[in-house]
Amino acid sequence: MKIAILGGTGEQGPGLALRWAMAGEEVIIGSRSQERAEKVAAELNAELGKPLIRGLENPQAAAAAEIVVLTVPYTAHLSTLESVKAQVQGKIFIDVSVPLDPDNPRRMKMPPAGSATEEAQAFLGSETKVVAAFQNVSSHLLGDAHHAIDCHVLVCGNDVEAKRTVMGLVAKMGLQAYDVGPAESARVVEGLTSLLIRLNIRHKSTSAGIRITGLPQS
C-alpha cells in the first residue's frame, strides 16, 4: 500500500517509514518542506540500501497515498490537519499525535474534543477514517529498524474495517496490535504516553512500552 507519513522527518516517522519499507510497502515521507522531506528520504534509503522512500510536501504526500499517517508534535496537529483535509477525504488516517502539555511532557493537555484522535475525526469529517496507533511505541526502538520491539500496539477508532487494515500494517512490521475500541479510547491510549515518558525519565530509559497480558495468544 502507498503510505504517506506526514511530519515524517520527526521522532516516530523515520522508524515507521523504515519498517514499512522493509516490509514491502511504498512509503512517502511528508514534511512542510520538500527539501527536508527529500533529505530524510535519502538518509533512510541509504540505510535501506535501496531507493524505496520518496520525500514530498505534506499535501502532495497525502494526495499520493492510500493511507496517511500523522506524526507531528501536537503543537502542529490542527495546522497539519488543515493543510491536508482535502487530500485525505475517504482515506484511512492514522493519528500518532499525543497532546502533551508543552510546559511539561509528563502531563497531558487534552483538547476539548477529548483526545487528538477525536479532534482529528471531528475536523476531517466522517468520510475520513481516523485510527489511533503507535502512541506508546518508543521512537528510539522504532528507529532501530533491525531489532524487534518488546511491546504491543493499541489501536482505536470508529471504523472497524479501517482498524483491521491498520492492525495488518502493524503486523507487517512484526508487532502485535490490539483493538481497544472507538476513537474515545484514545483518551487513555494517548494519555499512556505521558506515563511512559515519566517512567523513562525515572528509570533513565528511552524504551518504555506496554504489553497486554492474560489474553489467549492469537
Added chain:
Amino acid sequence: MKIAILGGTGEQGPGLALRWAMAGEEVIIGSRSQERAEKVAAELNAELGKPLIRGLENPQAAAAAEIVVLTVPYTAHLSTLESVKAQVQGKIFIDVSVPLDPDNPRRMKMPPAGSATEEAQAFLGSETKVVAAFQNVSSHLLGDAHHAIDCHVLVCGNDVEAKRTVMGLVAKMGLQAYDVGPAESARVVEGLTSLLIRLNIRHKSTSAGIRITGLPQS
C-alpha cells in the same frame, strides 16, 4: 500492617485480603453489613486454614486500620468515602475504584474531578494520602491466591512516601509496582480498566492486564 479493605466482600477485595494475609499482614474486611463482612472473612479464613481475617462494618474497619483500601463499585464511591471520612484522616487510602459508565462498562464516565482518585483526594482532604492501585489487575486472577499474576501494578498519588509504602505492599503479594506520577495520572490508570474490559469481552477472557516493557529490571 493493619489493612482494612472497604467493600471487601466485592470483586477485588477477597483476592487482596487473601494475598496480604498470606504475606503476614493483618487484614480486616469492611462492608456496609457487619454480617456480610464476617461471612466473607470466615470463608477466606477457611481457605487460609487459619483465622487471620476479621469482618467489620466499613467505619469500624477503617478506624481499626493503618491502611485503608476502597474496592466498592463506583456507584458507592462517594457514599463510602462519606461514611469513613473521619476514620481515615492521616492515613494512607488506597483507591481501587474505577468510574465505569453504569450503562456500559466498556466506557468510562469520569467524575468532574477527573478521576475517582482525584475525587477521593479532594473529598478526604490533604491529611489523607490517597494512592491509586490495582485498577488494572484481574479480580479473577487476584482471587486465585496461590498463583502468581502476569501483570504490573500502576501506582499514582500526590504523596511520595505513601506511594512507596503502597508499592511495598504490592511487592508483598509478589507483584511489581510502577510509580506513574501524581493523582492526575489516575485518569489514565482508571481509564485503562475499560480498555481491558473490552479486551476481555473480545477475547473471551477474564485475565487481561498490562506489563510495562523496556525498563531496566529492578
